[in-house]
Structure formats: C-alpha cells, structure tokens
Amino acid sequence: MRTRVSMPLKGRGTADSRAGRFEPRQVEAVDDGWWREEEIRAPATEVRAEVARSIVSRNDSPDLPFSQSINPFRGCEHGCVYCYARPTHAYVNLSSGLDFETRLFFKSNAADLLERELSRPGYRPAVVHIGASTDPYQPIERETRITRALLEVLLRFRHPCTVTTKSHLVLRDLDLLAELAKERLCRVMVSVTTLEDELKRRLEPRTPSPAARLKAMTGLARAGVPVGVLAAPMIPALNDHELERILEAAARAGATLAGYVLLRLPHEVKALFEDWLMAHEPLRAGHVLARIRAMRSGELNDASFGARFKGRGVEAQLLAKRFELACRRLELTRGRDGGLNLQAFRVPPRAGDQMEFAGL
DSSP, X not given: OOOOOOOOOTTOSOOOOOOOTTOSOOOOOOOOOOOOSSOOOOOOOEEEEEOOSOOOEEOOOTTOSOSEEEXXXXXXXXXXXTOTTGGGGGGGTOOTTHHHHHEEEEETTHHHHHHHHHTSTTOOOOOEEEOSSSOTTSTTHHHHXXXXXXXXXXXXTTOOEEEEESOGGGGGGHHHHHHHHHTTOEEEEEEEOOSOHHHHHHHSTTSOOHHHHHHHHHHHHHTTOOEEEEEEEEOTTXXXXXXXXXXXXXXXXXXXXXXXXXXXXXXXXXXXXXXXXXXXXXXXXXXXXXHHHHHTTTSSOXXXXXXXXXXXXXXXXXXXXXXXHHHHHHTTBTTSSSOOOSSSOOOOOOTTOOXXXXXX
16 A cells, blocks of 8 residues: 555545546655644635537547537536546646636537537437536536536527536525426436535535535425435545445435446546545555455456446445445435437527428
C-alpha cells in the first residue's frame, strides 16, 4: 500500500493536485514533517464556460442501460473522493484530484446542441441519460441552469430521458420532470452512498445529506415522477453493511426500483482513494483494500465488461445476492418492466417554418 502524501482539506474530497497521467512532467508533494501553525485553506471553486462541439455521447457497453448520455459539466464540486470520472480531467491537462472538484466547466451551448441533434432528419429516439459522469445537479447548476435548459428541450421534443443525481436540487425542476413523467418520458435515480452523516461528510464533502436525498425521492414520487435509488458505490468493509438499510430507507421514501455499483478505482482514483483511507480510516485501510482486491480478481480495479460494476468472486456474488433478496422483499423492482415511451417523440415546428392549414 502506498504512503499518503496529501493532507485533508476542509470541504474537499482530496488535496492531491499532482499532474494528470498524460503530462510529461510529474511533481509529487511530500510531507516533510514540519509543523504548521495555520490551517491550509482549500482553493475556491473556479467556473468557466466551455463551448462544446457535441453534446450527446454514445456507447455500446453491455453494462449500461442506455446508449446515449449527456454530461452538462466537466468536473464536479461534490468532491466524492472515489468518483470514477475524475481521470477525465487529465484530457484537459488538469489534475484528477483537487482540480477535478475546484476547476469546473459548464457547456454553455448544451441546449442548442441538443436541439440541433434531435432535429436531424435521420435521428431516431433512444433514451438519453443525463449525469453519467458528473452530477447534473451539482452546486453550479443553481446559477448556470444548464440541466434545466436540457430538460426544456427534451420536453418540447417529447424525448425520453433518465437522470442520476445526489442532489435535492433536482426538485427545482419538478415542473418539467412531472410533465415528462405524464407521458412516461423520464425516470430519476437518486444516488445514496451512506446513511451516516459523518461518513458522508468525509467521503462526499459537498453533497447533500442522506436525509435531503431521501426527501428528494419523496418529492419526486409524490409528483408522479418514477424514482429509484442507486446504492453506490458499495465499498467493502466501509459502507457495504448499509446496503439493506439504504434500500429500506429509499423504499419508505417512495423509490420503486433500485441499483447498486461496486466501488471502481480507474487510473488516478486508486492513489486518491488510498490516500483518503490513510487519512480517514488508517486502522482499517489495509483490510478495505484487501476486500476490494478479493472482489476485483486481485487488483484494485477491473474494467472488464460484465465485471466492472459488480465485481467477481464469492464476496461479489454474496453482495449481489443480498441486493436481490432485499429488492424482492421491498418490491424495488416495480417500474423496470415499463420502459420509457419512444413513440411520443416529435420535432416541434420552429419559428419561420411553413405551417399547414386545413382546407388549403
């Protein structure tokens, strides 16, 4: 196991700001043991507009329940130390550590690009997922309103979508989501990692509380929006004992379906998570990593299709069985059989288009 080199920063998931994996020069900070009187302050969040060239990403992964996705933002202020999307910051020459949660980009032309994509003559509707990598309702959505603009486009086109978020900010857009739901055009999954406030604070420092997420589920359900819970990530020997409790709380809050994901540690996330363990859970760090390896064919990560979300081996099978039994007991399978509506899709007329008049 590697030695921790970064001290925790209040309100941030990590203080590690080493260069991305594509950078030709690597600089690594080392704790020299000198005592500091003042507390090291976390840097403020920087937000920049980005003009995207495209907005819909496509995949053919057998592990994903969607073939199209949209990520309104690059980077995420929630600061979840385990986030599998952190390595994407390396593509813009930024750190997957501190930069990922403090240097953020929003796609200012996202709604225009989506409208253009859906208006293409050859376009065929398929469910589009919002938030596959970074949270579409992270704090900067309050001002940028990119996710809301995307939902407005989807509603005008009567296009089906799914949303995954950790934030109760999703309730701000209840008017749009409820309208989409009336025609079976949307489903929202709320991600819950833990029900313990203290663990949430250390693991996901800028996310809403577990109670706020459960309230978001209740609000969505009462408005007629199909809502589910995503117990993710399940971290062996850290929060996996909470699986049934999370599902039970979500069912009481109005969730009708559920999913779970085993912790993933691609690329730079391995080192970030090991640092976090040494800083916050030093006595059980070795055990947690050993349990992860037992479920990842001896490694800390396995990117193989069919295994990357659920793991391999006896312990992974046991976790899957626990999930299956709990979902059956709590009836968290409702909503899976009824797919979203692909038949309602239409391209709305634009200003200046010729109109057809009856009798002319």
